[in-house]
Amino acid sequence: MYALVDCNNFYVSCERVFNPNLQNKPVAILSNNDGCVISLSDEAKKTGLPFGVPAFKYEAFFKVNNITILSSNYPLYGDMSTRVMKILHQFTPDIEVYSIDEAFLEFKGFQNYNLEDYGLKIRKRILQWTGIPTSVGIASTKALSKVANKIARKYPKKTNGVYVIDSDEKHIKALRWISLKNVWGIGNRLEKRLLLKGCKNALDFIQLSDRWILKNFSVSEWKLKKELQGVPKFLLEEISSKKNIATTRSFESTFSDIDNIKERVATFATSCAEKLRKQQSNCQIIIVFLRSNHYKKDTKQHKASISIVLPYPTNSSLTISKVAVQAVTQLFKKGIAYKRAGVLVSGLVPTNNYQLNLFVQENPKHKPLMRVVDKINTKFKANKIKLASQDLQQTWKMRQERLSPKYTTNINDIITVK
């Protein structure tokens, strides 16, 4: 049996633990640089505020509906997520951390256990220890546990936040209940094509023939059908390291000169290189993109990206930022006000295991140099050692006008009690 444990409105819930005044009130969390709405409390969802919309367009709406707006506090969310995942490890050794706020658990050899009780116990422990409310869905496959989770989340009073699909009757009821677009892995396009075929819910979907699915879609949709029928096809993936790493940001203002953009991209590239070194990977591909402000329709628009395949895998800040800055010179167009840029590294391979190139190699001095830079930057917290292509005078800051304190990662930010 599998369980999906999902934290309810995770970012909002983290804020509420340390600021209980936000309990039962509409709260919205904004993305980096206070750009878009990325997390909503149930109360905020009821006001009709959609996900993903740019915050500046909704200032008046926030006021009228009394919605508390907060900048995202990733140090806090990251720490709370680690706590939740560590607690989940106490319930089974088989766990896949699926995202910052959800994880799949597998229960092997739990035949004599009442899994509903077990789910309630998981939920209770996470709530008491961390203050984060969760929903737990349990079923015979990962895809069905996702469906069960949606039921638990939708009917918290009836289910106490835990729903187990453990009989044919519940299985059929659940499949009939869930609409196609809410099924894990069925996107908008797939939904449209299935609707044309006359499928309205997951129950209709699993009645399509294997042959038809394989002919019209691919093997992953066929696997999904099997999963929804209760035959496990998706196994737990123990994610050891990420497959892509990216650093992308909107600028506080816009830039029309190449120097500022080069500096920003060099900084993003350095940050990607640091993340690579942290997980002991090298990258083989670097992707750089630039974009103008697409909310300002009256200005000239430009959007471009380029991907570069490296001659050898690397995680050196020097190499990656050099390549990224060269990419900027190719992408940049005069007369455009750029608002956003990003660096993405891909084709990741472990540092201790890769194909050597006979003719070109990384300068062997980079590796020990990077080790020293990382040590110093960790010791002094802020990035004390930068590349010369990064701005040394100015410290760029994210726009975080409504940032809450770092309650769990900075001793000066802890809560005060009277």
Next chain:
Amino acid sequence: MTVKTPQYLTFFSLKDIKSNGILFMDISISAGFPSPADDFKETRISLDEELIKNKEATFFAKVSGQSMIGAGIDNNDLLVIDRSIEPTNNKIAVCFLDGEFTVKRLRVDNGEVWLQPENPKYPIIKITEENDFVIWGIVTNVIKKV
């Protein structure tokens, strides 16, 4: 038919040990006599381990005011709070009461909850249904600068 089993299993994950506790010494560095202490090496005392019994449930708070001075809790002291401990009578708890965090001794009697300060200048507080009240966590240690 179900077989009787212990009610629940708890899985313990391995503790991660940070490298600042113990130094690794290779006994064959010098040609001289190997250190007689090598066989008796132990990890250094760690205040983290002494003060934090449950890492995932432990949080910190700073004290403002002197309502708990009698319990040794003074202004600016650092509190170690463990949310996994069950709140019972006589424990010192951090509570959220009507919009504010407060630290007081819990008095539970006949289904009634009282928050007792440890300073005669402060009144005891009876919790009623009108209060917005949550017991946030139990104080396990007080750290003070001298």
